Amino acid sequence: MTRxxxxxxxxxxxxxxxxxxxxxxxxxxxxGQHWPLRLVPPDNWHATLLFFEDLEETERTAVWAAxxxxxxxxxxxxxxxxxxxxxxxxxxxxxxxxxxxxARYEGAADWPLVGRVDxxxxxxxxxxxxxxxxxxxxxxxxxxxRGGRLPRPSDWEAVQPLLPVIEPEALRFDRLSFFLSTISxxxxxxxxxxxxxxxx
Numbered sequence: 001m002t003r004x005x006x007x008x009x010x011x012x013x014x015x016x017x018x019x020x021x022x023x024x025x026x027x028x029x030x031x032g033q034h035w036p037l038r039l040v041p042p043d044n045w046h047a048t049l050l051f052f053e054d055l056e057e058t059e060r061t062a063v064w065a066a067x068x069x070x071x072x073x074x075x076x077x078x079x080x081x082x083x084x085x086x087x088x089x090x091x092x093x094x095x096x097x098x099x100x101x102x103a104r105y106e107g108a109a110d111w112p113l114v115g116r117v118d119x120x121x122x123x124x125x126x127x128x129x130x131x132x133x134x135x136x137x138x139x140x141x142x143x144x145x146r147g148g149r150l151p152r153p154s155d156w157e158a159v160q161p162l163l164p165v166i167e168p169e170a171l172r173f174d175r176l177s178f179f180l181s182t183i184s185x186x187x188x189x190x191x192x193x194x195x196x197x198x199x200x
Contacts (some may be wrong), residue, residue, distance in 0.1 A: 002057075003182070004181055005048050005049070006179075007176070011173065011174045021164035038141050046179070047135045047173065050126060055121060059120075060122035063122065064194045067176065075110070076148075081105055085101065086100060091166075098138075099137060100136060101135075106134045108128045114131065117131070145189070174197060178193045180193055
């Protein structure tokens with residue numbers, strides 16, 4: 001059984017745009033502010049569409065076959081996410097991640113995938129996340145248990161002037177990929193089992 005997920009991938013230009021702003025911020029927060037942050041490799045930056053805890057190979061094949069059909073029919077042609085900026089996820093009181101966060105996306109209700117969430121193998125996915133879709137891109141994770149102190153809400157307020165300006169319209173996606181959630185020191189990037197361009 002394999003942990004895996006569908007995710008929207010940033011265009012190369014968007015990835016480079018974010019990298020130029022977030023790598024210096026990571027240095028500032030980890031070195032200057034002593035936050036126990038680990039930068040997620042930019043090649044891993046994505047917006048998760050649907051996460052599966054465990055799928056057999058035949059189930060992954062079925063999921064991707066459905067996705068191919070939906071893409072051919074024009075699904076996900078428009079991804080108009082309302083990006084709101086950097087945020088501590090899930091909240092400043094319980095930070096686990098540093099993310100680019102968007103407002104809840106009402107348009108997700110019209111995605112063909114939503115009509116299949118109660119059918120196998122889609123019923124094995126994190127349907128709660130899909131049905132209440134809040135797009136986010138994880139750019140850094142907090143290290144735990146290594147002597148570092150997690151920031152408090154007041155710490156987050158204090159670093160607001162240090163946060164870079166990120167123009168929402170600069171974040172665009174051009175691919176939908178099926179990632180295997182297998183990362184190791186030898187392979188720090190999520191392997192992509194399948195990738196297709198989004199319709200234009």
